[in-house]
Amino acid sequence: MMNILKEATFGSINSVYSIAIIIIPIMITLQILKDYKVLDKITKPFNFLARIFKTSNETVLPLLVGILFGLSYGAGVIIQSAKEGNLNKRDLTLITIFLVSCHAVFEDTLIFVAVGANGYILLITRLIAAFILTYIFSKKLPAAELQEIRQENLS
Amino acid sequence: MLINSIKEGIKKGVETTWMLAKVIVPVYFIITFLQYTPLINWIAEIFKPIMAVFNLPGEAAIILVLGNILNLYAAIGGINAIQLTPLEVTIIAMMLSFSHSLLVETAVSKKLGISVTKVILIRISLAIVSGVIVGRLGAII
Numbered sequence: 001m002m003n004i005l006k007e008a009t010f011g012s013i014n015s016v017y018s019i020a021i022i023i024i025p026i027m028i029t030l031q032i033l034k035d036y037k038v039l040d041k042i043t044k045p046f047n048f049l050a051r052i053f054k055t056s057n058e059t060v061l062p063l064l065v066g067i068l069f070g071l072s073y074g075a076g077v078i079i080q081s082a083k084e085g086n087l088n089k090r091d092l093t094l095i096t097i098f099l100v101s102c103h104a105v106f107e108d109t110l111i112f113v114a115v116g117a118n119g120y121i122l123l124i125t126r127l128i129a130a131f132i133l134t135y136i137f138s139k140k141l142p143a144a145e146l147q148e149i150r151q152e153n154l155s
Numbered sequence: 156m157l158i159n160s161i162k163e164g165i166k167k168g169v170e171t172t173w174m175l176a177k178v179i180v181p182v183y184f185i186i187t188f189l190q191y192t193p194l195i196n197w198i199a200e201i202f203k204p205i206m207a208v209f210n211l212p213g214e215a216a217i218i219l220v221l222g223n224i225l226n227l228y229a230a231i232g233g234i235n236a237i238q239l240t241p242l243e244v245t246i247i248a249m250m251l252s253f254s255h256s257l258l259v260e261t262a263v264s265k266k267l268g269i270s271v272t273k274v275i276l277i278r279i280s281l282a283i284v285s286g287v288i289v290g291r292l293g294a295i296i
Contacts, residue, residue, distance in 0.1 A: 004187060008184045012180040012183035014235070016175065016179050019179070027164045028168065030164065031161070031164035071263050075266060099264075100278055108252050111227060112231075112244070122248055122249060129253070129285065
């Protein structure tokens with residue numbers, strides 16, 4: 001019995017420690033990126049994503065925020081942009097599809113690396129899968145201009 | 156400015172560590188104790204056929220359930236408590252990174268106005284497909 005207790009105590013402390021040494025530096029880095037608004041400054045090179053998915057350029061920032069900082073932060077930025085009227089329903093649906101499959105990539109990947117998983121496989125598969133899925137949905141959902149044309153034809 | 160960012164980052168990091176400690180420690184204890192009871196073998200036997208699809212041992216079912224219902228940290232407590240190979244950890248990590256914390260995260264995605272069924276369906280399918288692919292590939296390599 002004592003052995004089991006000892007095993008559980010040391011094992012669990014060890015697990016917490018191995019996660020702590022990863023999570024604290026990540027949080028510091030993310031906080032610096034956030035405070036210095038680094039993402040706002042580097043959205044341009046990622047506008048190609050908006051072109052591929054045929055969404056507005058306003059979708060790029062919430063997408064990057066979600067990928068790096070996590071779903072809740074991403075959702076915060078999305079809700080903010082939606083309130084300002086920068087996003088239409090299609091934009092919203094597509095970024096949500098991307099972000100539910102792929103978010104907080106550094107945090108989620110590195111905590112698994114800490115317990116022995118292969119981080120490259122994880123990160124690359126997740127990004128590619130989310131990209132392909134969003135692309136498929138972007139083909140299925142007609143782009144904004146098409147919707148307008150259809151509505152005109154109907155009316 | 157930079158100092159403040161670093162302080163804030165450390166604060167958040169410590170808070171997160173505390174939050175995950177509260178999850179990891181009990182999970183780790185429960186699973187370690189379970190391993191000394193026949194219960195773990197029963198669970199392992201029951202889930203063996205399903206988990207075999209992903210090239211995982213039956214016990215891995217517990218980790219997948221923990222990760223999907225609670226969060227990744229609970230799953231990590233489980234991964235550390237059960238002896239798994241790096242390949243098995245990668246398969247579990249792959250599946251869980253697509254589909255985790257379903258209760259909390261689905262509530263968040265609902266706020267964005269996308270249907271709950273759709274979100275859960277997308278995430279679980281991605282987890283299953285990626286689990287099968289990585290499991291099979293891993294078996295070959």
